[in-house]
Amino acid sequence: PESHVRSPLGAENGVAAMAACYQRFDPAAYLQYNYTPPRADFERKDSIVPWKLACLHRAFTEGDVSGELLVDIGSGPTLYQVLSGCEVFNKVLLTDFLEVNRQELRGWLQDEGGCSLDWTPFLQHVCKLEGRRPSAWTEKAAKLRQVIMDIVHIDVHCPQPLALDALPSAGADCLVSCFCLESVSPDLAAFTRALGNIGRLLRPGGHLLLIGALGESYYFGGPGVKIPVVPLNEAQVCASLKESGYTLIRLEVYTLPQDMRVGVDDVSGVFFVKAMKE
Numbered sequence: 001p002e003s004h005v006r007s008p009l010g011a012e013n014g015v016a017a018m019a020a021c022y023q024r025f026d027p028a029a030y031l032q033y034n035y036t037p038p039r040a041d042f043e044r045k046d047s048i049v050p051w052k053l054a055c056l057h058r059a060f061t062e063g064d065v066s067g068e069l070l071v072d073i074g075s076g077p078t079l080y081q082v083l084s085g086c087e088v089f090n091k092v093l094l095t096d097f098l099e100v101n102r103q104e105l106r107g108w109l110q111d112e113g114g115c116s117l118d119w120t121p122f123l124q125h126v127c128k129l130e131g132r133r134p135s136a137w138t139e140k141a142a143k144l145r146q147v148i149m150d151i152v153h154i155d156v157h158c159p160q161p162l163a164l165d166a167l168p169s170a171g172a173d174c175l176v177s178c179f180c181l182e183s184v185s186p187d188l189a190a191f192t193r194a195l196g197n198i199g200r201l202l203r204p205g206g207h208l209l210l211i212g213a214l215g216e217s218y219y220f221g222g223p224g225v226k227i228p229v230v231p232l233n234e235a236q237v238c239a240s241l242k243e244s245g246y247t248l249i250r251l252e253v254y255t256l257p258q259d260m261r262v263g264v265d266d267v268s269g270v271f272f273v274k275a276m277k278e
């Protein structure tokens with residue numbers, strides 16, 4: 001019967017269904033779920049956000065990453081992913097699929113109190129990682145506001161995820177993407193295709209810094225907004241990177257302690273990948 005035949009439209013239907021889910025995404029709730037204690041607790045060595053910030057700080061400062069333009073793929077309503085990169089690149093492009101998230105980021109950029117989360121502790125923590133006094137967070141905030149050149153729409157399922165005029169022809173020198181691809185892809189094939197799509201934004205020899213969830217099958221993007229996620233394991237992540245034209249430099253894995261499992265998703269671990277576009 002037809003039900004066994006995966007029509008070519010199958011992929012589009014999965015992506016369309018995913019886009020429909022995202023219409024109910026609630027940035028303020030999402031920030032509350034994932035970017036407040038215990039998951040963002042700077043006093044705890046085993047909290048998730050300090051681990052992510054340490055991975056990004058090391059990746060941006062160990063000497064092989066450089067250039068002009070850093071693009072953050074699927075920024076969501078968060079800024080932590082570019083707090084180290086803003087010291088290395090003089091142009092940062094933030095991107096997201098939803099206007100509500102782009103609006104949230106603009107609210108921070110315009111510094112008129114229009115954003116749902118206070119990023120000060122995140123800025124202070126990264127200053128500490130950089131050996132600066134925590135009070136230098138105001139300089140880091142100013143630096144970030146200075147280098148962010150735009151906040152634009154992106155769709156990682158499009159072969160051309162950004163508008164043509166969003167990037168110089170040479171492409172980006174570095175991409176960072178956190179918890180996006182696996183949360184917007186209906187299955188592993190779509191995840192791998194999306195990796196290839198964003199890879200076309202990156203110059204050969206450029207770096208990809210990818211953070212994502214392991215073993216996650218759903219998360220709440222707001223009260224009652226259950227969003228499906230393609231559950232990944234390390235081997236699948238490595239195979240997808242290889243298949244979409246990247247050379248793996250480093251993979252690090254964080255396993256969630258019990259008290260980091262707070263009911264907002266069924267994540268079992270987090271991966272950090274540093275890779276290079278062939």
Ligand SMILES: Nc1ncnc2c1ncn2[C@@H]1O[C@@H](CSCCNC[C@@H]2Cc3ccc([N+](=O)[O-])cc3CN2)[C@@H](O)[C@H]1O
Nearest residue numbers: 034039048074076097098154155156179180183184219265
């Ligand atoms: N087609 C598309 N192209 C690009 N972006 C798109 C598209 N569709 C939606 N988007 C955009 O991508 C989205 C990014 S937020 C996705 C949330 N990821 C899962 C969530 C996050 C999270 C955070 C922290 C921790 N932890 O352990 O600390 C665990 C987890 C696991 N749960 C959202 O901004 C949407 O607006």
